[in-house]
Amino acid sequence: MKPTSVIDISGLRKGFGGKTVLDGIDLSVPACTVFALLGPNGAGKTTLINILSTLTAPDAGTARVAGYDVRSEKNAVKRSISLTGQFAAVDEGLTAEENLRMISRLCGLTKEEAVSRTRELLKQFDLETNAKKLVKTYSGGMRRRLDLAVSLVVERPILFLDEPTTGLDTISRRTLWNAVLDLKRRGVTIFLTTQYLEEAEQLADTIAVLAGGRIVALGTAAELKARVGLERIELRNEEDELIRSVPTDGSIEDIHRTLGELLPTVPPTIRIAITKPSMDDVFISLTATSAQTMTEKEGVSL
Secondary structure, three states: OOOEEEEEEEEEEEEOEEEEEEEEEEEEEEEOEEEEEEOOOOHHHHHHHHHHOOOOOOOOEEEEEEOOEEOHHHHHHOOOEEEEEOOOOOOOOEEHHHHHHHHHHHHOOOOOOOOOHHHHHHHHOOOOOOOOOOOOHHHHHHHHHHHHHOOOOOOOEEEEEEOOOOOOOHHHHHHHHHHHHHHOOOOOEEEEOOOOOOHHHHOOEEEEEEOEEEEEEOOOOHHHHHHHHEEEEEEEEOOOOEEEEEEEEEOOOHHHHHHHHHHHHHOOOOEEEEOOOHHHHHHHHHHHHHHHHHHHHHHHHH
C-alpha cells in the first residue's frame, strides 16, 4: 500500500525583488519518512520551508501540509508542525532545563506536565548531565540538540529541519542524525534541508535536488546515483594518483575485457579500483546541468 502523503506541493512559485526563487515546485512527501531537500546556497531551500510552515506566502501554486492549505488554514498547519531553523532559538542566559520548562509552559502544559516533559526531552537528547548549566557554555552540538528538543516540546506529526547540522563536528552531527532517525521510528515525518551530501544519503528515504528554482531530480540515493552514469575502473600509481578512469557496466565480462585492454599499457605496480558514483557526483552533475540550462535560456531571451 502506498504511504499517505502529508505534504503536497503543486506549481509553487516565489520571488523576491523581481528574482524568481521557486519556479514551479511539485512535490509529495509520504508520512513517516525522512525527506531531504538538497541544493546549493541560495537555491531556495529555506524559502520553501518558510512557505510550508506559513512564515512566507507563495506567489502562486498550492501547498498542503497535513491536509491543510498553507494560506487559508494557517493555524491548522501550525498545530501540525514543529520547526527548527538554521540558528539556535534558545535563551543562552538560561539553563537547558529552564529553557524547556519555559517553552513547555508557553505551549500550555501545566507545571507538573512541564517538569515531566522537560525530564523526558533531556534524556532523549542526552542533555541530562548538563541540564543545569547555562546554554552559553554549551558546545555547538549541544545547542543544536537543545534547539531540537525545544521544537519537540509538543510532539507533532511533521518536523521541519532547516540545515540542522551546519557547523557541527562529525560526532555532534551523527548524534543529531540518531535523534532524527529515532523520531522517524516514532512516526514523525521529517522534512530537512541540507548542504551535506552524506547527511542526505544517510538519513533520507527520498532526496530532491533543488537548483535554478526547480526540482531537477527526485528519488532515493541509489536512484540518483544511477542517473549520473556507469561505474568506473580506476588505475592509480604508487602515489595514489589517478592515471586512467574508464567507464564500465560492472559486469564480469566488461571488466575482464577492459582490463585486458588496459593492463598491457601500464606498469605492473599500478593499482586497480572499481568506483561507483557518489552523492558528490550526483550533486555536481545535476546542479551543473541546471546552471547550463538556465544560462542557455537567458541567452535565448536576449
